[in-house]
Amino acid sequence: MSALTQQLFRRKGVKNYVEGEAVAEGELPRTLGLLPLMMLGIGGTVGTGIFFVLNQAVPSAGPAVIISFLLAGVVAGLTALCYAELASSVPVSGSSYSYAYATLGELPAMGVAACLMLEYGVSTAAVAVGWSEYLNALLNSLFGFRIPDFLSQAPDQGGLINLPAVILILMCMSLLIRGASESTTVNTIMVGIKLGVLTLFAVIGITGWNADNFADFTPFGVAGVTGAAGIIFFSFIGLDAVATAGGEAKNPQRNLPLAIIGALIVVTGTYFIVATVAVAAQNWTQFEGQEAGLAAILEQVTGSTWPSTLLAAGAIISIFSVTLVVLYGQTRILFTMSKDGMIPPIFHKVNPKTLTPVPNTLIVSVVVAIIAGVVPLDLLAEMTSIGTLVAFLVVSLGVIILRRRNPDLTRGFSVPFYPITPILSVLGCLWIIWNLDLVTILVFLVWTAVVLAFYFLYGRQHSVLGQERRDAR
Amino acid sequence: MTIVAGVSPTHQTTDGVALAAMLARSTDTDLLLVAVVPAPWQGKNAHLDAGYRQDLRLRAERSLADAGQTIPPEVTFTTQVRESVSVSEGLTEAATETGSPMLVLGSSTMGLLGRVALGSVTERLLHSSPVAVAVSPRGFAAAGDQRVNRVSIAYAVGPDESSLIATAAQVGGEIGAGVRLVSFAARPAAPVTSGVGLRAEDQVLDQWASDVEATTDELNRQVSAAAGDCAVEPAVIGRGETWSRALEAIDWSPGEVLVIGSSRTARAAGVFLGGTASKIARHSPVPVIVLPRPAN
Numbered sequence: 001m002s003a004l005t006q007q008l009f010r011r012k013g014v015k016n017y018v019e020g021e022a023v024a025e026g027e028l029p030r031t032l033g034l035l036p037l038m039m040l041g042i043g044g045t046v047g048t049g050i051f052f053v054l055n056q057a058v059p060s061a062g063p064a065v066i067i068s069f070l071l072a073g074v075v076a077g078l079t080a081l082c083y084a085e086l087a088s089s090v091p092v093s094g095s096s097y098s099y100a101y102a103t104l105g106e107l108p109a110m111g112v113a114a115c116l117m118l119e120y121g122v123s124t125a126a127v128a129v130g131w132s133e134y135l136n137a138l139l140n141s142l143f144g145f146r147i148p149d150f151l152s153q154a155p156d157q158g159g160l161i162n163l164p165a166v167i168l169i170l171m172c173m174s175l176l177i178r179g180a181s182e183s184t185t186v187n188t189i190m191v192g193i194k195l196g197v198l199t200l201f202a203v204i205g206i207t208g209w210n211a212d213n214f215a216d217f218t219p220f221g222v223a224g225v226t227g228a229a230g231i232i233f234f235s236f237i238g239l240d241a242v243a244t245a246g247g248e249a250k251n252p253q254r255n256l257p258l259a260i261i262g263a264l265i266v267v268t269g270t271y272f273i274v275a276t277v278a279v280a281a282q283n284w285t286q287f288e289g290q291e292a293g294l295a296a297i298l299e300q301v302t303g304s305t306w307p308s309t310l311l312a313a314g315a316i317i318s319i320f321s322v323t324l325v326v327l328y329g330q331t332r333i334l335f336t337m338s339k340d341g342m343i344p345p346i347f348h349k350v351n352p353k354t355l356t357p358v359p360n361t362l363i364v365s366v367v368v369a370i371i372a373g374v375v376p377l378d379l380l381a382e383m384t385s386i387g388t389l390v391a392f393l394v395v396s397l398g399v400i401i402l403r404r405r406n407p408d409l410t411r412g413f414s415v416p417f418y419p420i421t422p423i424l425s426v427l428g429c430l431w432i433i434w435n436l437d438l439v440t441i442l443v444f445l446v447w448t449a450v451v452l453a454f455y456f457l458y459g460r461q462h463s464v465l466g467q468e469r470r471d472a473r
Numbered sequence: 474m475t476i477v478a479g480v481s482p483t484h485q486t487t488d489g490v491a492l493a494a495m496l497a498r499s500t501d502t503d504l505l506l507v508a509v510v511p512a513p514w515q516g517k518n519a520h521l522d523a524g525y526r527q528d529l530r531l532r533a534e535r536s537l538a539d540a541g542q543t544i545p546p547e548v549t550f551t552t553q554v555r556e557s558v559s560v561s562e563g564l565t566e567a568a569t570e571t572g573s574p575m576l577v578l579g580s581s582t583m584g585l586l587g588r589v590a591l592g593s594v595t596e597r598l599l600h601s602s603p604v605a606v607a608v609s610p611r612g613f614a615a616a617g618d619q620r621v622n623r624v625s626i627a628y629a630v631g632p633d634e635s636s637l638i639a640t641a642a643q644v645g646g647e648i649g650a651g652v653r654l655v656s657f658a659a660r661p662a663a664p665v666t667s668g669v670g671l672r673a674e675d676q677v678l679d680q681w682a683s684d685v686e687a688t689t690d691e692l693n694r695q696v697s698a699a700a701g702d703c704a705v706e707p708a709v710i711g712r713g714e715t716w717s718r719a720l721e722a723i724d725w726s727p728g729e730v731l732v733i734g735s736s737r738t739a740r741a742a743g744v745f746l747g748g749t750a751s752k753i754a755r756h757s758p759v760p761v762i763v764l765p766r767p768a769n
Contacts, residue, residue, distance in 0.1 A: 044666035095669045122669075181674075182664035187704075243666040248671055329667040335676060350681045352630040353749075355660050357677060 009105030012098075012465055013341070017283040032248050034255045034262075041080075041242040041263025044188045047194035048123075048322050049235025049381070050271055051294060051315045052130040054278055056378045058287035061228030062219040063279040066272055068228035073268035075229070075428035076236035077261060079392035081415045082399045083243040083427050084256045088412030095244065095333050096391050100341065103402050104394070106463060107455065112394050113337055114451035118328035118387025118444070119237060121364065124169065124323055124371035126234070126380035129154075131319040132164035133377075137292035137310035141305040154376040165372035173365035176311050179356050182325055190198045190321045195270065197314030200307065202273050208301030210282035219284070226435040231378070233432060235271065235384040239263060240392075251450055327368065330359050341464035342455065351384040389429045390444070396425040474502040477568045478577040479560070479594070480540045482508040482533035483710035487637055490540045495728070496577060497548050499621040499648045502551035506540055506762035509563035512556040528553055545617040549695025561597040562678055563662070568604050575604055575762070580611035587612060589757045599746040599754075599763055607730070607762040608754070622728040623651040623706070627753055628692065630656075630685050632680050635735035636767040638692060639699045648699030653706035654692055655723060655731070656685050657753055659716045682710050720756040729759045735766040742768035 032040070058065050083096065090102040099117055103108035132152055140146050153159025182190075187256050218224065242259050251375040254396070282297050290296050295308035295315070302308075335357050338347030371380070399415065401421045415421040433441070460466070477494035487565045490506065510529045513519045537552040544550055557563030568576050576598060584590020589610045591599065598606050620725065624645035628634045638654070645652035658681055663673035689708040697705045713719040733754060736747030744765045754761045 040665050044577075044668060094673070098670075140608065179660065181661035182666075184665055187665055238668065243664045244670045245665065266531050293602065301488060325664045325667050328664060329669045329673075332663070332667070332673040332676070334668045339676060339680070348680055350677055351683060352681065352684065355658050355681055357680075 007460060007466065008107040010463075010465055010469065011103065011105050012101045021355050024441070031250050031379075032245060032255075033250050034258055035166075036243065037242055037249055037255055037259035038262040038266075039188065039191065040245055041239055042195075042266050043191040044238030044241035045236060045263065045267045046191065046238075047198070047315075047318050048127060048326075049130075049232070050198065050274055052292070052320065053087075053232050053235050053378065053381060054275060055290050055293040055355045056381055057228040057231045058279060058284050059232070060220060061172045061224040062216060063214050064218040064225050064231070065279060065284075066275045067070070068232050069268065069271045071226065071276050072229040072232040072236055072432070073264060073271070075425070075432060076185045076233065076239050077264045078425035078428055079396060080107060080239045080243060080260045080264070081257060082396040082422050083240045083392065084246055084252075084260060084413050085411060085415045086395050086402065087243040087246045088252055088256070088397050089406075089409055094336060095329070096240070096395050097333055098336060100394060100398060103188040103398050106342075106465070107452070108394060108398075110452060110455040110459060111448060112391050113333070113342070115387040115394070116333055117330070117451075118383050118447070119391055120326055120333060121368050122371060122380055122387065123234070123237060123384040124326045124330060124368045125375065125382050127319055127323050127326065127376060128165035128168045128368075128372040129162055129375075129377045129380060131168050131316060132140050132162055132321065133292040134295065134315040134319065135164050137295040138309060138316060141277075141295075141299070141309045141312065154374050156374075156376045163373070164357055166369045167329065168320065168323055169365055169372055171370040172320075173361055173369075175324060176328055176331065176361050177351075177356055177358055179354050181306060181328070182321060186321065190318050193314050194318045197311045197318075198270055198274055200314075201298060201311055202277050204298055204307050205277040205281050205301055209277075209296075210280060210309035213280050213283050216284070223435060226432060227437075230385050230389075230432045230436040231277050231381055233389060234381045236267070237384065237388050239267070240331070246412060249412075253414070256413045257416065261334065264386055267340060281433060327365065329463060330368070330406060331364050334360055339464070341462040341467065342459040345457075368381050379440070382437055383443065386436055386440055388445045389433050393426055393429040396422045396429070400426075418454060474500075475505050475571045475573045476500075476502055476575050476577060477505045477507055477564065477571060477573040479564045480506050480508045480537055481579075481675075482510055482529060482536050482554075484582060485536070485539065485581050486582060486611075487540060487543050488609040488611060488613035490543055490581075491614050492607060493577035494544045494548050495615040495619050495621060496575070496607060496730075497550075498545070498619075498646075499650070501736065504544065504548055505573070505660060506537050506552045507555055507564060507567045508537050508553075509555050509557050509560045512558050516542065523760045526556075534629075550692075559597075560594045561601065564594075564598065565602060565604075567604075575607055576602055577607045577609070579609050580613070582611070584611045584657060584759045585673055587758055589754055589761050591751075591755065599744055599751075601613055601744060602744040603765065604744070605762055605764045607760055610758060613673055613760060619728050621645075621648055621650045621730055623653065623726055623730075625653050625655045625725075625729060625759075626696075627655050627657065627731060627733045627750070629749070630688055632737055634692070634734060637694055637732070637764055638695050640767075641732040641762075642696040642699035646704050648688075650728075651706045652700045652704045654689060654696065654708035656708070656710050656717070657665045657719045658710070658712045658717045659752070661712065662710070662714055678712050682712070685710060700758055716752045716756045720753065720758065725759050730762055731757050731759050732764060733766055737766075739766040 097113045100112040150160040151163045294311045299308040334347045347360045533554045555563045578595045581592030582589040626641045709723045711719045711722040733750045736745045739745030
């Protein structure tokens with residue numbers, strides 16, 4: 001192997017990771033059974049995207065969007081299984097960046113990091129924009145007042161800045177700087193709120209059932225369905241949280257797949273019902289450009305405002321918690337990268353008073369707030385989807401590579417039906433990516449190129465691992 | 474020199490007195506037990522409650538006598554009943570009059586056994602006293618010959634703690650106790666659904682711990698300069714998801730006291746317990762001594 005290849009694919013040894021992550025004193029290993037794991041998957045997934053993806057996805061698939069949900073769900077399930085195997089082969093806790101660094105090498109890890117910034121940073125922006133739609137819907141139905149378009153829309157859509165989204169992110173920033181976290185109890189409550197309002201939507205929305213709305217089931221054919229699946233994939237992000245908690249799972253070989261599949265069934269089932277009710281209640285041509293879609297449909301069906309007010313209120317509370325948690329995730333991924341020397345050390349500076357990485361949180365939040373302020377939701381959602389899909393693609397490839405390279409490695413969990421599962425997972429991801437907007441794919445390629453260029457200019461020289469290897473020589 | 478210990482005129486708790494006795498024995502000083510009763514109202518009807526005040530005074534004297542019974546013979550002590558409009562004021566006056574460097578108080582009876590619980594008087598003194606304030610954990614008792622054998626100094630990275638460290642280490646060295654630096658961090662666990670692992674916060678705390686360790690060498694030099702070499706023990710870090718876990722994470726010995734500095738916002742030469750210090754104090758299993766901010 002040439003020196004450069006060696007450098008680009010140097011891997012953080014598994015031993016390294018274990019030593020580096022010595023279990024904190026006095027910390028008992030957490031043990032999660034099947035039900036908590038499943039709740040974790042449901043809590044991480046449900047409600048992030050479903051509150052607003054319909055308005056992006058229905059215009060490209062028509063009523064067949066319900067098939068898109070099933071498709072995206074199956075691919076999400078396959079990738080989550082692969083993720084679980086990779087996560088359980090490396091005894092580190094962290095994101096797919098850490099897993100990629102330990103199994104595939106530095107360059108692929110950097111590629112995954114580029115994807116994760118979309119999956120976390122950009123998705124925070126997307127979620128915040130969705131939140132601002134529901135805020136407007138709530139203000140409108142409570143007080144008959146809306147924040148004017150020029151303060152609540154991206155420039156592309158005739159506004160100046162999406163101010164509520166910016167404010168939401170800055171609020172989350174101040175909470176994170178002060179050291180707030182979301183406890184398991186709060187998470188459970190949030191899951192309850194999300195499932196509650198979605199059930200409310202389904203129960204009330206079904207009264208507006210009109211079978212005629214299904215007449216033109218697939219106006220754009222198969223391409224439309226897969227294209228929509230790409231946008232919808234966004235609403236399945238979070239299922240991988242089960243995999244990252246795998247290290248703490250009791251009997252992972254049994255519980256991880258059951259938890260992932262269980263969560264997937266609940267989530268996909270909920271989405272399927274919500275989507276079916278939505279497209280039955282409202283003709284597919286009316287979805288485009290509609291804001292706070294679920295609330296709008298409820299109002300249309302019932303002719304009164306209280307159900308949509310309730311739904312908007314639930315959405316505002318739960319989306320707020322999602323924004324907080326996802327923004328948190330982004331700061332901690334960058335923290336790890338900075339410790340590894342991939343990005344400047346300012347990202348792992350910890351404020352001794354608040355015990356939080358303050359400069360890191362500030363930088364991330366300001367960037368995300370700007371993105372949320374000026375980029376329209378459909379592009380944000382697609383960017384998030386492509387980032388997540390590519391990250392999962394790499395993870396699935398990683399499973400295959402690791403099986404071939406280290407067949408004897410002890411794995412806490414192995415995917416069933418190897419090699420079919422990872423191969424299907426790779427193909428599924430590719431298929432959905434292929435049907436995304438060309439602009440999305442181009443922006444993604446440019447973004448990845450920028451990140452990799454940064455790696456060649458900065459990370460390659462500053463890599464802590466590289467430094468250790470040089471010192472050892 | 475004299476150490477002033479507050480004794481309640483009515484409640485029969487002895488933890489504060491036990492701490493005062495241990496401190497007096499360790500520092501070879503004597504003890505003044507003070508019970509504060511309400512001062513009479515001003516005005517022409519002031520004599521009307523004379524009987525009531527007489528009764529209170531009797532109770533206070535009895536309470537002081539009972540407290541005196543618990544003090545081991547080699548510690549010399551005197552008692553005093555003071556009249557004052559507020560208990561904290563009375564105690565502060567007693568300390569000022571005798572030139573005492575420290576006020577010793579017991580825990581509130583509302584607290585957990587074995588933990589420091591701050592009652593209303595203690596709370597007030599911890600935010601206004603001109604001299605150091607020591608608070609015993611609830612139910613604190615010390616063997617008749619127990620001395621302070623270790624002084625732990627709680628410190629944080631960032632603020633200038635050199636005078637706190639110097640003062641505490643000097644006293645620790647003089648009374649022949651071991652001196653160590655301790656630092657605490659409480660961080661809740663990562664949100665479960667964040668997708669970056671349940672231990673994502675550990676790396677942040679690791680970074681903090683290594684920042685802390687980077688400063689210990691220098692601070693330990695200050696400790697040895699003030700306390701003498703023999704007494705210095707290695708610095709320790711306690712961390713956990715809650716303050717109570719963080720404080721439990723390190724070892725404590727009988728005869729240990731935890732010294733905490735006043736907040737940056739305290740007035741010069743005054744005690745003012747800061748937010749973090751207050752959390753540490755409330756979860757301490759050993760007596761806590763809060764030092765005033767140095768006079769400029």
